[in-house]
Amino acid sequence: MLRLQNLTKQYKTGDLALKSIDLEVPDGQVMALIGPSGAGKSTLIRCVNRLVEPTTGSVRLNESEISSLSQYQLRKARRRMGMIFQEYALVERLSVMENVLSGRLGYVSFWPSYFRKFPQNDIDEAFRLLERVGLDRMADKRADELSGGQRQRVGICRALIQDPELLLIDEPTASLDPKTSRQIMRLICELCKERKLSAIINIHDVLLAQMFAERIVGLQLGEIVYDGPPGNLTAEVLTTIYGEEDWEATIEKVDDEESDTVPTSAVRAK
Amino acid sequence: MSAPRTWKRPPFIERPLLRWGLITGSTLFLAISIGTMEVNWERVAAGVPRAERFIGSFFPPDFTSKSTDIWEGIIESLWMTVVSTVIGILLSIPVGLGAARNLSPRFIYLISRGILAVSRTFPEIIIALFAVKLFGFGPFAGIIALSIGSIGFYGKLLAEDIEDMDPVQAEAVKATGASWFQWLNYSVQPQVMPRMIGLAMYRFDINFRESAVLGIVGAGGIGATLLTSFDRYEFSSSASILLIIIGIVMVVEYSSGYIRKWVQ
Amino acid sequence: MPRRQQGDSKIWQRRSRNRQLAIWFGQFVGVAIFVYCWQLVSENTIWMFVADAPRQAVDMMERMVPPKWSYMNSLWRPVWDTITIATLGTLMAVVLAFPIAFLAARNTTPSSAFARPIALFIIVASRSINSLLWALMLVTILGPGVFAGVLAIGFRSIGFCAKLLYEAIEEIDETQVEAVTATGASGAQILKYGIVPQILPAFAGISVFRWDINIRESAILGLVGAGGIGLQLSSSIDTVTWTEVSVILLVILATVVVSEWVSAKVRHAII
Numbered sequence: 001m002l003r004l005q006n007l008t009k010q011y012k013t014g015d016l017a018l019k020s021i022d023l024e025v026p027d028g029q030v031m032a033l034i035g036p037s038g039a040g041k042s043t044l045i046r047c048v049n050r051l052v053e054p055t056t057g058s059v060r061l062n063e064s065e066i067s068s069l070s071q072y073q074l075r076k077a078r079r080r081m082g083m084i085f086q087e088y089a090l091v092e093r094l095s096v097m098e099n100v101l102s103g104r105l106g107y108v109s110f111w112p113s114y115f116r117k118f119p120q121n122d123i124d125e126a127f128r129l130l131e132r133v134g135l136d137r138m139a140d141k142r143a144d145e146l147s148g149g150q151r152q153r154v155g156i157c158r159a160l161i162q163d164p165e166l167l168l169i170d171e172p173t174a175s176l177d178p179k180t181s182r183q184i185m186r187l188i189c190e191l192c193k194e195r196k197l198s199a200i201i202n203i204h205d206v207l208l209a210q211m212f213a214e215r216i217v218g219l220q221l222g223e224i225v226y227d228g229p230p231g232n233l234t235a236e237v238l239t240t241i242y243g244e245e246d247w248e249a250t251i252e253k254v255d256d257e258e259s260d261t262v263p264t265s266a267v268r269a270k
Numbered sequence: 271m272s273a274p275r276t277w278k279r280p281p282f283i284e285r286p287l288l289r290w291g292l293i294t295g296s297t298l299f300l301a302i303s304i305g306t307m308e309v310n311w312e313r314v315a316a317g318v319p320r321a322e323r324f325i326g327s328f329f330p331p332d333f334t335s336k337s338t339d340i341w342e343g344i345i346e347s348l349w350m351t352v353v354s355t356v357i358g359i360l361l362s363i364p365v366g367l368g369a370a371r372n373l374s375p376r377f378i379y380l381i382s383r384g385i386l387a388v389s390r391t392f393p394e395i396i397i398a399l400f401a402v403k404l405f406g407f408g409p410f411a412g413i414i415a416l417s418i419g420s421i422g423f424y425g426k427l428l429a430e431d432i433e434d435m436d437p438v439q440a441e442a443v444k445a446t447g448a449s450w451f452q453w454l455n456y457s458v459q460p461q462v463m464p465r466m467i468g469l470a471m472y473r474f475d476i477n478f479r480e481s482a483v484l485g486i487v488g489a490g491g492i493g494a495t496l497l498t499s500f501d502r503y504e505f506s507s508s509a510s511i512l513l514i515i516i517g518i519v520m521v522v523e524y525s526s527g528y529i530r531k532w533v534q
Numbered sequence: 535m536p537r538r539q540q541g542d543s544k545i546w547q548r549r550s551r552n553r554q555l556a557i558w559f560g561q562f563v564g565v566a567i568f569v570y571c572w573q574l575v576s577e578n579t580i581w582m583f584v585a586d587a588p589r590q591a592v593d594m595m596e597r598m599v600p601p602k603w604s605y606m607n608s609l610w611r612p613v614w615d616t617i618t619i620a621t622l623g624t625l626m627a628v629v630l631a632f633p634i635a636f637l638a639a640r641n642t643t644p645s646s647a648f649a650r651p652i653a654l655f656i657i658v659a660s661r662s663i664n665s666l667l668w669a670l671m672l673v674t675i676l677g678p679g680v681f682a683g684v685l686a687i688g689f690r691s692i693g694f695c696a697k698l699l700y701e702a703i704e705e706i707d708e709t710q711v712e713a714v715t716a717t718g719a720s721g722a723q724i725l726k727y728g729i730v731p732q733i734l735p736a737f738a739g740i741s742v743f744r745w746d747i748n749i750r751e752s753a754i755l756g757l758v759g760a761g762g763i764g765l766q767l768s769s770s771i772d773t774v775t776w777t778e779v780s781v782i783l784l785v786i787l788a789t790v791v792v793s794e795w796v797s798a799k800v801r802h803a804i805i
Contacts, residue, residue, distance in 0.1 A: 049445060051441060051444065051445060075448070076447065077447070078445060078447035079446070079447040081445075083445040083446075085438060085442055087438055089438040089439055090439070091439050091442075091443065091456060092439065092460075093460040093464075094460050095548075097546055098456075098548065102443055102456050103446050104446075105443065105446050105452045105453075105456065106446050106447025107447075109449075110451050110452055113455065113456070114452075116548040120545075123544065123546045126546070127546075139546070155442075158442075158446070162446060162447070299621070303621060303622055304622070306615075307618060307681060307684065308679060308680065308681075309679070309680075310679065313676065314677070314681070316677075317675045317676040317677060320675045321675045321676075324671070324675060349570075349571035349574050349575070350575075352567060352571045353572055353575055356568055391750075391786070391787050391790050392750075392783070392786065392787075393750050393754050395666065395754050396753075396754060396767070396783075396786075399767075399771065400594075403590070403594065404587040404590045404591055404594070405579075405583055405584050406579075406580055406584075408579060409578050409579070410575060410578070410579040479661075479662060482664065486670070486757070486758065487757070490578070497670065500670055500674045501674075508671075512667075515662050515663065516659050516662040516663070519658060519661075519662035520658050520662075
């Protein structure tokens, strides 16, 4: 379980990106974080694994207090949090396999990783994950030879091979076309269910958030303004979060040939 | 009816004051430069037959008469180049890492940038002059001079390449919990490697050309033999040495293009 | 293939065996060459001198301080000469490099069997020979002085500028040239309107860059008599007047710093 208490981030310029955030994410819950640009979504996610240092507040992952860890302990803690990025963030000149195995860097010491001699277990797990996402034929291709959707799937494998307790996902579908976006979101949710992982998904597409997440948290100007199930996301709520807009157009019926798992709440809100 | 609109191409520099200032300034500068350049035209005229002799000695060049001296000198230049390039590049890696703003704390950054600036200010031959005074005549002084020059050149370009790298790829590797060295090996190195290998070959090329000259101040290599051949007006030997130098540079250039393609 | 089946488990290696062997072999050869060369270094070095070097260095430093500031008065002319050599030399080189680059570029050369190889050879020859060597040759032929220095810098820089320039010419956007050709323009007009505008920024940048490097190179040409501050350096070292030497070094440092600043500013303005 992840618990954030009084989490605040203030930049040197004086901007308050996060204002006293209190949040609890129980095990196995897939939570979507929505909000306009500049609301602090990316900052919040990065404060959890301290890629951005919080100014004050506590970040607790199960029993450990992340915000007070030393550099060495922080590395160990980061292994337990898998992160998936908006622009896939694969190391382009390395092969798919090397990118996936780089998820194990926190578990393997320097010289074995330098010579790429990872334990057989890790290699088996890497192959297993690549098969699960349908990419096992691509293991030796260079990362920059893959399409956007394929790269994101490699990013997912990299995060999962860490055997994490929590997934931090930053706009996974921002650079993808609509169909691939749905495939990726579906994959993420299935994997979370299989492995009983909690996940915080930073997403700007409200419709996708409603379709796939169990819980939605709306952030605006560094504060939580909505916290509840996707069904309660009405036009008024969206106006509070994003501002005045024609929200009916966003919350429309989904016409997805492959999927018959469209949550009824999304349809009702029309 | 109003007068027809004309169009004139806008001048390169918009502000007239700046433009005219630059034009007058540079004309003045050129006039003074050329004026103060004292050319002894008689001496030049006397030199023409010597020039003809010099150019004539290229067809054909004489590779045989001083051959032992020449080959020894060339070989010496070559191994000087190898050693100084390797040492220079190895030493410039930590300095280059330190001089990258996105990598190191301000203190180390400033020191590294200082080291690079000092190594780059003086041409290698001046460093060689001092090295000869300190270490004695011979190729060791030349190697010191070339290594220092290589550190400045390579370290600066390495630092710039690191500063240009994609930060998101680096962030992702950090998020897995990798140690600093693992992070270097998995996110910095793959991004920086291709260009740096090409630059290493370029520096090898530069070092070889420099090593041909350092002998003039006694720091080893073919330079000393070349100097002697000019002093004694033995132009045929000079011609052969120059042609060998050109040949080796061509070989290095060709293989560097080949290696660069292979690395891509 | 970096992947193999071994019994039940799939093995993964970063590179296939052959490639790995090739890489190891290459590394082995590289190390062997280096060790061999290092041995040659040892043979040719009197290590006693090397060990003595730190003491010598301290000694030299002590003699260089304080710098003989009065010497500055006799340095103004040489500094001016150095700048003259660098500027006029770069100018000459740039003017000559322009046509040579067009002859050397694959897409603009009039004859790829004849003119192009010659142009490429001129480029290699010019840049293989250090400006100091050019100066040596020219001083022997034309006599000492700034003129020899200007020509030396010029001849050396032709190769550098022409090489970068022809690479820029080969990378131009052909569709722009096509467009101009389609209007029925003559060869010279195509050059002027289609090609030159594309390479002008690169051209200016290369020229200024080379000028900056040439300041450094001009400072040492005096060592062989081709004018500039190198002459003073040579004489001061010969007369072992270290206090003068330190002034000269500081002057060179200052000149290089200023020229780098100017060069950076101009290149910034061009971009």
